[in-house]
Amino acid sequence: MTVITTLDRMGRWEPGTPERLQQAALELFATRGYEQTTATEIAQSVGLTERTFFRHFADKREVLFYGQEVFVQAFLDGVDAAPSGATPIEIVASALRSAASFFPDERRAHSRTRQAVIDQNPALQERERHKLASLATTLADALRARDVDEPAATLAAESGTTVFGIAFTQWLRDGEERSLADIATDVLHELLALTGERTTARRARHHADA
């Protein structure tokens, strides 16, 4: 049975066990290094046992990817929220707005620490890439379920995932103060402006073919 929240001695609600383990893990990864930290040390740093740790997480790596289903669900909720008749790009824009709300500004410091840990470890980067690749696949499924054909569904889903990735990286930059939603909107508009030069591109292709 998963305990979601507990009362501390002052009677305040505290985060649940997985959240406490996640916070403790991040602190240890950031200060001692990811490689140098064991699951047992993470558990002990918040007064829990190794057994409790492994009841929540398969390994220390998974602590960094806790909450992925909720993250993907935020995108899917945005797909559902787009009105019927919305274009694929409008659906993706709705998914991006919904996903961005999953990362309020209060979470920026936490996300920065997490990213710094991931950036230092190629296996974690690989896992993060895998997470975004799965997201793109899931988004493409959701677009097809809304009668978007191929390759439009995959193109729109991949574009949405790319926009999210670029916006998220920017959101984490030192000194960046705009919300993730605002940055994602800007990056999506950059993509539309970029590909909006298609008349020129077609002319160039015509020349190349001639």
Add this chain to the structure above:
Amino acid sequence: MTVITTLDRMGRWEPGTPERLQQAALELFATRGYEQTTATEIAQSVGLTERTFFRHFADKREVLFYGQEVFVQAFLDGVDAAPSGATPIEIVASALRSAASFFPDERRAHSRTRQAVIDQNPALQERERHKLASLATTLADALRARDVDEPAATLAAESGTTVFGIAFTQWLRDGEERSLADIATDVLHELLALTGERTTARRARHHADA
């Protein structure tokens, strides 16, 4: 010393050692299974030693990714071939044409066998994803070197990589007879058409903001 080509008993030129090992590996992977095939067996099947195998490849996995530098270089040659003043999407279109010429129709059967092996093994799929992620990074660097700003450079590079991935998957489908270049052109146009609906998308956003 790498022997590039050899003469067989009939006096014909034969492919070099890495190509022979690659061909032998593909045949064994496809018939026996990737997991069940060792580097020694690959080498022995073409009358070579394990030592020769490891002079060319770090492990059996790398046999499947042999030639990646040449593949990436084909994209970069296409970037260089785009005229000055080309838009980011025109540069990407040029890169796609150049990369497609790396996969002539004679290579389709070989590429299908390779893909079937990769599709059956999650670690190989991960390596393939990594290869495309590196390609996108390299392409973005090349675009920035041509004075394309961020995030346009990354967006264009990621879009090009996505288009290539979708086109390549289609090229390998049973019954598909169009060239990779033609498919890539079609997929790129689908992307431009999709994002060309931006007027509608902007109107929808205006509604949402209101």
